[in-house]
Amino acid sequence: MSDPTPFPMPRSTGYPLDPPPELTRLSHEHPVTRVRLWDGSTSWLVTRYADARALLADRRISVDVARPGFPHTNAVSKARDARMKTLMQMDPPEHTANRRLLIPGFTVRRMRALRPRVQRIVDDLIDDLLAGPDPADLVEAFALPVPSLVICELLGVPYVDRGFFQDVAQSLVMDRADPGQALAASESLNAYLADLVIRKSADPGKDMLSELAVGQYLTGAMPAAEIATMGQLLLVAGHDTTASMIALGTVALLTHPAQLHAVRDGDPPLIAGAVEELLRHLSITHTEARRVATEDIGIGGQVIRAGEGIIVVKSTANRDPEAFPDPDVLDVGRTGRSHIAFGHGVHQCLGQSLARMELEVVFGTLYRRIPTLALATPWADLEFKEKAVFYGVRELPVTWRRTTKNRDHRAR
Template sequence: MTEAPAFPMTRRCPLDPPPELARLRADAPVTRVRLWDGSTPWLVTRYEDVRAMLRDPRVSADSDRPGYPHTTPGIAARRSRAKAFISQDDPEHAAGRRLLTGEFTIRRIETLRPRVQRIVDELVDDLLAGPKPADLVETLALPVPSLVICELLGVPYADRTFFHRVSKTLVSRDATPEQSVEALEELLAYLGDLVDKKAADPGDDVFSRLAVEHYRTGKMTRREIASMGQLLLVAGHETTANMIALGTVALLEHPDQLAELRDGDPGLVSTAVEELLRYLTIVHFGRRRVATEDLEVGGQLVREGEGLILASDAANRDERVFADPDRLDLHRKGRNHVAFGFGVHQCLGQSLARLELQVVYGTLYRRIPTLALAVPVEQLPFKHDMVVYGLHELPVTW
């Protein structure tokens, strides 16, 4: 019997998924792969199969279940200490998500657009006034979502050096279990103190509302709210920051597409955001699940207790759904991508991410039309070592 290939696989081009995924999608769309701990879950690579598993009630997101395919030793260790609702099944998942749904409705998020626009404009002002080359990650990509999520949650932006540091450990592929747990506990302690402060002196923010409505009343513990907060804080800045930087590289590498975005119809921006989300798919280690009973996917029998890795990046390049999927096409009507997942566990903050990306992509290239990479793309430090793909630095000039 052929040995299961190791997962995750190696990229050849930094803007494309590993080419092995395309071969598997064509020839073995549901196949065993080997993880860091020697386990061999099923890798699912076709779009329809990925969506089917993400909405199947027989497929669990509960990271405590035997057979769950943990992403790294560090993530496995910290999830045993504190689980957010995305790693739970209904009804616990639905209950946790319900507490936050009102904060992330499309209507509510849209009210933030003027503020996000001011943030982006001010940061671009500072970028233009500063030295060049400049690191676009530090000057724009990281500050935009960090400022927005801090204001939304009620986290002091002045503490960003701390939470950026611990976040890097939490999403690192190479962090040891000890390092991951230590970073988690540091962040939970910080956010727990913040819950106490908000309970005593609430403001107009998510943490204040959780502290008043659920901590003061005894419905939730300090640690439960802190655990929910660490998910929102880390996911709220890491993912969008990486999409801003990676999307900029993709556009600079496709100057004809960039010119259309910069000089064409402003209405193209929202379509471009969806295409870049599909094309880049920064959740590049797959969404992890485990079967709670025997089921069939893609003609393959998956037994109860066997793990599943649902490869969003492979699904978003499936030629059965997206014509010429390896081509970046900002006019593509591809909002049906699975970059934000699908089903009950799809990303709670997707409306916020879309808004931030629309404002950045609609502003940066118009205001700096000569924006260019300061080093060859081959020299850029891509985040192969992180569970969320992107760039550690992005030197640019103009």
């Protein structure tokens, strides 16, 4: 038997929005197979849609990073996970209890109430973009500020401190970071958030950290440091994922003019469907869903033994032809939300309602307000974040033809 293939694999330079070619080959020829990780360990790779959904819903797999055999993403994540336990590393019933505390912050009703504010944020940033230099970096000027502003308001974190938490986020989601520096940055952010929780307990506002400070910290149910760990997860993941989706989604649409035209002129139901299709097509969680088996599991003709690591590949699952007709085609007219970009099972993304709402506002506004938006640099010159937890572009230079209509198209 040949040595296991190294994971992760590089993307194609021809169309780097597709899953890596080697991953696609494995999904067709060896849908459940072993791969070799950064530290020399091996893990099972599961690449097809039906197998992925089955495993992610199986109570015989664990997200507990302390279990032997867990397939850590990189040295940074392994060091951090040994020191800080978040919702993402908890199994039921601990996971259930902690998730229940956060659910009220992400209800459909709360997202509906937040939507007008998100619309104003998006419109204001587009105004600033149009008034600024042309070309501009859409990542810095728009894709990153939108979710940063939104998550700061939702949690109650002062936006003036965004540079601090964005720097921490970058040290945690890149595998080139130094583990010691990343841990120090993470602990610094936790100390900042713990102090914020204590201050909010004395002077609460209408935000998630205030609610946790009053309901958990003041009652003695949870220390400030533990609430801060929750806040750090939401703050870091809540802006980096959406920023990556805004930028990559824009790249995808700008290179598919017919799809861009449909989104630009689409009604709200089409925009909502386009968001789902972009989530399916891009599947930005580059390191995929990682688990470890607690019992023997039969899947895809293989037996995964207790104690063996599992990597569920959402990007190839979302391109499985048995689940999605013409899966490599970007088609914003597709219907349904059956993709697993947000995961599946008990660990399905808590903030998915927030992400969907933000993306609907962004994709329903940006191209309508700037109908001549175009790449300002050749496709081949874009630098993609191959080594990041969340796939994306480092910069996205864009340009547009200035018209008198740009500033008149704000949402009414």
